[in-house]
């Protein structure tokens with residue numbers, strides 16, 4: 001690439017891993033992040049860092065100054081229940097802010113854009129594994145805020161010389177295996193993060209939200225993907241965009257298999273050699289029973305081979321980072 005990659009949200013969980021994957025692959029990186037949920041210490045020192053919100057019109061200047069040729073856009077709000085109680089926050093931070101960022105990208109003539117979309121765009125899928133061409137009917141504002149962004153990218157890429165990849169993430173977990181980053185989110189709601197917090201004594205028990213779903217053991221089934229595999233998928237998607245000007249893609253980012261909440265907690269027990277206390281509770285609002293990717297398209301399209309699909313490995317890496325956070329006093 002004849003210039004840098006801008007990573008928005010590069011101080012956050014997935015963004016910081018994308019920064020590592022890009023640097024490890026030899027790309028030059030500039031991070032922008034407003035540090036509302038991210039941490040400046042999470043940004044690898046080899047990347048340039050600008051503290052700025054994506055909707056700031058000065059982003060166009062940063063793009064020009066750093067000769068940015070591709071944007072990976074991770075910045076955004078990600079908590080599904082919060083999107084239900086505060087939808088305007090999601091339409092501002094995800095949809096409207098991204099509109100501004102895309103405008104800056106078009107102004108600066110950035111040719112490639114990679115977008116963090118989500119399996120939440122499908123809502124409750126009619127079938128699992130769910131495929132990219134299946135109906136997108138979000139059941140919460142979070143999913144809708146991301147689906148609206150996909151629509152903007154489709155329209156903008158038709159009107160301007162910019163192609164894009166929208167990656168629809170399934171459940172992201174785990175941490176960098178060299179211990180350089182991990183999920184540091186304060187007040188996280190994600191199952192594996194919560195479970196390793198329990199394993200390190202940061203919480204007493206793990207709630208199981210619903211055991212009466214139509215699944216093999218009654219608890220929710222998800223397609224957990226290791227954050228470093230996901231980060232590498234972004235690097236591979238970038239290479240694909242460079243090789244396919246004028247073409248864009250929307251791809252599921254998952255492994256094509258699912259684990260139930262109880263299976264995840266069994267894995268945590270195995271990995272920690274502990275018995276984490278489980279508290280059976282009612283269903284959480286807006287949770288589908290089962291969300292599993294059909295990942296045939298991503299495997300066939302970009303040059304990406306997932307390497308970290310083993311659930312115990314995902315949990316082990318998440319746990320190692322959680323312990324490191326503890327040593328850091330966080």
Ligand code: UFG
Nearest residue numbers: 118119120170171189190191194207208209220261287291
């Ligand atoms: N769960 C529990 N107890 C907890 C937390 C979660 O039982 O303490 C259950 C949930 O009910 C669900 C599963 O564990 O069945 C996974 O829940 P998460 O909160 O970890 O993740 P979600 O599936 O709700 O959502 C995540 C991301 C979304 C993304 C979605 C796509 O937060 O941004 O995955 O699959 F859209």
